[in-house]
Amino acid sequence: MSRYILPVSVFGTVFGCAVLLKDRVTGGRCPSKATINEKTVVITGANTGIGKETARELARRGGRIIMGCRDMEKCEAAAKEIRGKTLNPHVYARRLDLASVESIREFAERIKQEEPRVDILINNAGVMRCPQWKTDDGFDMQFGVNHLGHFLLTNLLLDKLKESAPSRVINLASLAHIVGKLDFEDLNWERKKFDTKQAYCQSKLANVLFTRELAKRLQGTGVTVNAVHPGVVATELGRHTGLHQSQFSSSLLSPFFSLLVKSPEHGAQPSVYLAVSEELEGVTGRYYDVMTEKEPAPQALDDEAACRLWEVSSRLVGLEHEGQPSVSNPSAEGQNKAAQTNPAQTLGQNVGPAVSTVGL
Helix, strand or coil: CHHHHHHHHHHHHHHHHHHHHHHHHHCCCCCCCCCCCCCEEEEECCCCHHHHHHHHHHHHCCCEEEEEECCHHHHHHHHHHHHHHHCCCCEEEEECCCCCHHHHHHHHHHHHHHCCCCCEEEECCCCCCCCCCECCCCCEHHHHHHHHHHHHHHHHCHHHHHHCCCEEEEEECCHHHHHCCCCCCCCCCCCCCCCHHHHHHHHHHHHHHHHHHHHHHCCCCCEEEEEEECCCECCHHHHHCHHHHCHHHHHHHHHHHHHHCECHHHHCHHHHHHHHCHHHCCCCCCEEECCEEECCCHHHHCHHHHHHHHHHHHHHHCHHHHCCCCCCCHHHCCCHHHHHHCHHHHHHHHCCCCCCCCCC
């Protein structure tokens, strides 16, 4: 029997350390007990994972929850489940496909017509390391959904957010932004060899730069915007990664991996914290690693790149032609019409020289 003591002790020690490490990396639960009665929350990608748990927690705190999802069957089921578990009847499913400019505009228009206010917008939905897919409008799927879709949605809801001030915008970013770089000549991955990892990192860098620029443009409006890396969370987001594609990884490594990652419930806590915490009233333009404010990568602090990204994004989704505020860019005049007609194919002509900085 004694021969088993050492192996069991080693296993117990490793397991205990893993549990302690997991407790540490989760960051714990949102410390704020604030309720959000009579406040309206819009959450994208809320039918599963972090988004669903965020919707559940904010519904429990009394919010009116609008869940924007592509798959309406799953969204309706999630909304029904949340209503039942929180006893909050004000949880609604609405169709939103962030890979379609038309769908985003229809969703935003419905929100503006049906909702008297929008107090909190949580840009949660995302895709990670998918193949070289394109959105309905011809954009790289990761850049189109993770950045352009939320960029457009946020801008379309800004008037409603301003009317409801003090209000908040939360952008789900990622630690992956630290190795991201923006190639303004080929944001759409049509000239260089496609790299699914770099495409994801580029989109996450764009999230942080968008947050920075939007915060500047919203100064004095009562609308704040912050970005957050929720940590490593066990969700469907990683379904295109090697861990889920290899039988060896799935069967042997997943059990150990699960010890070191957060549950969706814990992964939602940073979003909840940014949405309700009293101490964050008026705080804007910041980047949070879980629930701790940190300085993002150097390239995410590049104000020129942030401004340029805003200009490019405005043209690609057609906002510049609708009187949306933008910084003057004379070199792009005369090209906007072409960009609006076929935006994905004119990326290189519209954005000027490449910016390619690395944050490590």
